[in-house]
């Protein structure tokens with residue numbers, strides 16, 4: 025650790041103390057600015073100094089709440105380094121629920137600063153952790169918050185974590201579920217998915233993924249209670265290749281499902297769009313600026329052959345705070361707060377939502 029590192033740590037401490045004094049912006053939004061704003065860390069691809077800087081920011085933020093974060097380091101690719109940051113709210117409890125978000129970003133060369141993918145997920149997780157730390161009565165189960173590294177390079181952090189977990193049968197048996205926050209804001213509709221029908225490709229063919237919907241259903245119930253019918257989480261209807269409410273194995277929930285753990289995946293996108301490869305949820309918005317030409321009546325590209333943008337914001341130049349706020353005034357702040365509200369409700373009352 026050089027002097028540059030110490031300076032970065034000092035700046036983070038100053039930034040965190042500044043948060044308390046800014047009354048115009050919510051705390052979760054300020055976390056997001058510190059992670060992915062133009063005056064914050066910004067792009068933070070796996071294995072880079074910026075990814076490490078983000079890990080330090082997460083560690084320091086957890087510490088400022090009174091938690092004791094653990095850094096689980098791992099290597100990937102050609103000896104590149106990354107780390108998962110792990111926090112337990114009640115290490116001695118007999119049951120554990122995991123809430124996780126990856127903190128690396130991708131497509132810096134295209135101009136992405138990783139605001140929605142996945143600065144938003146990390147910021148919300150931190151705000152939820154702070155809410156839990158401030159409860160008068162702690163939840164009856166352990167909440168494990170995990171910030172994963174190197175998700176964009178092939179789920180490296182979550183795969184490493186799950187491998188370690190499955191080598192400790194007792195600890196593994198205590199995990200009752202995993203909630204994945206990946207791109208929870210920015211898109212047109214906030215969904216909660218599970219892995220309940222469509223088979224996941226797990227590491228070997230003899231492994232079957234967990235298909236329970238208990239965690240997803242808990243989030244649905246809590247979102248309706250706290251946000252009302254109009255803003256509650258949505259389950260997408262059935263489309264070819266994507267049965268109702270089902271998601272694929274492209275984010276950190278997949279290794280958990282393959283380890284037999286029930287999962288829920290919160291994602292903000294738009295499954296109603298007939299995108300580049302059909303109704304697969306990769307087109308996040310109908311906003312015309314994110315399409316070369318969008319045909320409203322059929323919810324697809326005017327010319328499929330010519331379309332280049334497809335309403336995607338993740339991994340593109342659109343994934344920046346200023347741009348998202350310009351395209352959708354108020355959306356980001358609202359979606360962040362809604363996700364914090366729902367998950368604080370579920371995690372603070374596990375006996376009501378998570379245990380049968």
Ligand SMILES: [Zn+2]
Nearest residue numbers: 141142206207
């Ligand atoms: Zn992501």
